[in-house]
Amino acid sequence: MITAIFVMAAIGLLLGGILGWASIKFRVEDDPLVEKIDAILPQTQCGQCGFPGCKPYAEAIAKGEADINQCPPGGAEGVKRLAELLGVEAKPLGEGLEPKPKSVAVIDENTCIGCTLCIQACPVDAIVGAAKQMHVIVASQCTGCELCLPPCPVDCISMQVIKEDVLTWKWRYPIHMMKRAA
């Protein structure tokens, strides 16, 4: 009995020593995973995931506090890529998180009173204008996050779906004539 305890203790001590040494030798400081997750997220900063922006959501995923299917702008594609990165099964988007068509916010210039509230709400500084002056949304920088809609006191901001033109037109998926609609 004593021998057994002694032997196991010896093995334990030896391995403990090796592991202790290794943990000092191979210490890892930060987790670059957050950056990798953040790179996949669409950066709309819309907060639909329940976190104040894409980076906090990425951090939450990295810590395992948030699920990967909470980002509607990223869509099923984004979930799939996150799943691939993290080596987990992809899953459908969470309840009530439907992806919307890509759109930009547009300010009705006749209604805008120049209150600057939307400017403060915009996470990517895509709205320009000054107090008591008409505001303009820079369409190419607008992420379509809709965060400027609620603060507007006169409801002069609306979302417009981006229309397809000759440049942004895409070839469609070739139709499988074989497939039965099932």
Next chain:
Amino acid sequence: MENYLLLLIGTVFVNNIVLSKILGLCPFMGVSRKLETAISMGAATTFVLTLASGASYLIDTYLLGQELSYLRTLSFIVVIAGIVGFTEMFIKKTSPVLFRVLGIYLPLITTNCAVLGIPLLNVREQHNFIESLFYGLGGALGFSLVLVLFAAMRERLEAADAPTPFKGVSIAMITAGLMSLAFMGFAGLIR
């Protein structure tokens, strides 16, 4: 030498740890989604398994001996856990992405039945030290070989038009079964 070579070939092909002994199926199914990951997992397992069979042989022969043989499984598990822990830290340091990709499967090498199975089989077959090392290496190489081939097949399978109930893991399991069938062709090559 010839003897060791036969042992090696025998464990890699004829008595393949996954397809003939049906050990280590968990990482075989779990870490075979991507070819690159599978190659790394194979390397990690090879490292762990070879070291574990050598270390467990030494412990069994010199530390435990006959009278303490009831401690065999226990001490083997401890040794394996130690080696896996070391490997984990090493990979975390050298390749964080791989660490993340291997995910839970890296610590799970500990509970990979193949990793415990091979040292125990070593004892049962009464291999000497060199034989144990070769047996461990062969088992690990066999594991890595089929894992890598399986991963390459799964990459193609992923895009296949399998009927919905068979998509994903189901068809992968069937594939593993067919691989096992193919490996039966090696039967009788080396006793």
Next chain:
Amino acid sequence: MSRKLFTFNGGVHPDGHKAVSNATPIRAMSLLPHYVVPMRQHIGAPARPMVSIGDQVLRGQMIGAAEGYVSTAVHAPTSGRVVAIDARAVPHPSGLFDLAVVIEADGEDQALEFQPLDWRNLDPSALRNRIRDMGLAGLGGAVFPSFIKLNPGAQKIHTLILNGAECEPWITCDDRLMRERAAEIVRGIEVMRHALGCRTTLIGIEDNKPEALAAMRAAVPADMEVVSVPTLYPGGGGKQLTYTLTGVETPTGGRSTDVGIQVFNMGTAYSLYRSVELGEPLISRVVTVTGHVAQAGNFDVRIGTPLKDLLAAAGGALPGASGEIVGGPMMGFDLMDSAAPVTKAVNCLIVKNPKLFPTKPIELSCIRCGECARACPADLQPFEMYWYSRAKDFGRAQSYNLFDCIECGCCSFVCPSHIPLVDYFRFAKAEIWEREREKYSADQARIRHEFKTFRLEREKQEKADKFAKAAEKSREAAASGADVVADPDAEKKKAILQAALERAKKAKEAVTPKNTDNLPPMVQKEIDEIEARRSKVEGNTESQARHE
């Protein structure tokens, strides 16, 4: 003298059907009542309209100016009045509309005074600017602005290749052009040679066009070489022809100029002659009308001619026609709207019927037979690309070099399972481009968001500092004035006032917009315009109010 030719891998031999349209000379078209001239006729930025509705224009007058570097001008095809500048049907696979200037012809067809150019004594850069303003773009189908291609830049161009291969079935416009206007083409080539400063000039023509070969051989000077190349689709692809003639592979993702070779189309050489030696901008081109039509042949067509009028000029489609193809049958696309005009890119209009173009049998599964890989001129593995494109696994599709695909259609042509492989590749490429665009805007958004967060943080810090300083000051003042001022009430009042002022200041600071400086001029202009409109509206309402 026979030149050593190189054979690229792959390629197919579809039926040529060239005889349908190459027997008759190029015909002119009578003047039409309307011309629709799209602003986006070339690769790069669309031209910017320079006319307004109601303007009178002359033939050859510039109506759209080049915008940015990769762009070129657009000209009026005839004299008349601008009646509309809006989105019109254009020859594009999507069938979407695009910005165009519509000209109502006055029937005079009065031209600007064309100024021939003394190009031999002109500085190359001046020559290029002239060519840019003449609206020259590659007429082979890619429509890359020619003046850029005529700029040797840092690369030394040693070989000029003229592409007269015309490997697509049915098309014969270059064939007829070479037969009838070889001398003019050669004079255009002289201009190219001058601009590029290259020594070797090779003219590649497929051996199914013996008359064109003979005509060109008769027309060229001794220092140009006309080479007969074997008929093999896609032997007229730029990279393929370059390889056939020189054995040099154009590096992936690069241009032939990277290896010192420049390739031009025959039609471009002819148009270059017209624009430089005659001073006439690119307002017409030769277009083949063929297939199931009454009088197939080639036409000298003004840019902007609606395709339905072109079809009518060829006697119209015969009964039983089943649609039209713009371009060749291998790489062209279905014409969605026959009101779409001829542009610089349109080289052929084919009328389909079910006998000449039977519907494709239904798509079966890929059996990995490898026919496509053997037919692929780019040495790709199309079935692997297809396998992953079909499953929308674009990363893996790309890893099989999807972007080296030239979409020539050979793989779809040979596939025994009748899989529209090229459609899968076009789909996958479009999706990947889309993702790249999204990635780019996501990165921009991230930077802007991070900057905003940083700015808010900084302002908060600054405010806190200021507040702390002010508090310090008031405490000091309080400390020093405690023994002087005796009235505690007055002191209290002062503090309240101070606090109110502070609040007001803070509030004001908060509403002052922080991002109106460093605006790009476009945005600033937009704001100014809107401001102007708004003040006008306000002014109106104010004056209305005053009247009442």
Next chain:
Amino acid sequence: MIGSPYIFGRNSTSLVMLKVMLALIPGIAAHAWFFGPGIWVSLLLCSAFALGFETLILLLRGLPLKPFLSDNSALLTAWLLALSLPTLAPWWLYAVGMLFAIVVAKQLYGGIGQNLFNPAMVGYAALIVSFPVYMTQWPAPIALADHALTIVDAFDVVFAGQGAISPDAYTSATVLDTWKTQVRLGTPVETILAQPMFGWAGGLAGRLGGQEIVALMYFVGGLALLSIRLITWHIPLAFLIGVAATAGVLHLIDPTQHASPLLHLLSGGVMLGAFFIATDPVSAASTPRGKLIYAVMAGFLVAIIRAFGSYPDGVAFAVLLMNMCVPFIDHFTQPRVFGHTRTAAKDAK
């Protein structure tokens, strides 16, 4: 929406399959000539089971029957399996074989073109592992059999079991079986080879041996496929070289244990395998270099399994084992793309 090209070649999948089946005819005819009419029964049975299973699964999957049944792929699989199995086996053996081939190996993966393993060889391997006894009872060459069966007898045997005729009267071991057993028993090589089933002794008229002639007929059919460019030379040549080289080396080392390469090439399933089974495009390697590696390795494995393994023939296992490696081989043998330099390709990675 389907875009260009708007024209296409006249090739079609069902035509490809049909041509391969036509190329099998000489071999089948030779088989019937030497080994009796049993082959017709097994071909018929296998075809019927193949189409039956295919229809069943297509119905279950809700896919249209006509295009898939008319692609001839199930029939080709059936023929290849029938030609690999002993004729005159009980009918259910063919049924089980086709079940594995069509349902497990092909349709569960999504049908034609999606499978990783050669369906016919999966069927064969499943049978030889499960029913080894039935798989070794081959019909004897007609002249060597005590009782020559008519086609009616053949049906009787297949459906009603042995019936009145004892199986010993019409079955015998194959060439490879005999070689393996006799060598293990220590019989001298000369004695083994003196048996009438070996060598060219059988001849055409005598119907004594005949396996070589059948193999040669497959070879002829294979050459026809090569000449119409339905298959490329890579796989057959590399496969045959793999078998011959390995068998040759073994033969040189110990002629008393290992048969000559010629005997290996002309016996068992080597010729059928080289031209018709290993070349199945779906499950074979697809790059030129990959094809060579795939086929040489398969040939090598055939010879190794024949020489050392427990099974008399190794074609099925060798092909399945190499099928396993195909995605891996393809992945690492991608040919150079036009305009890519080798170093540039590496830099891009």
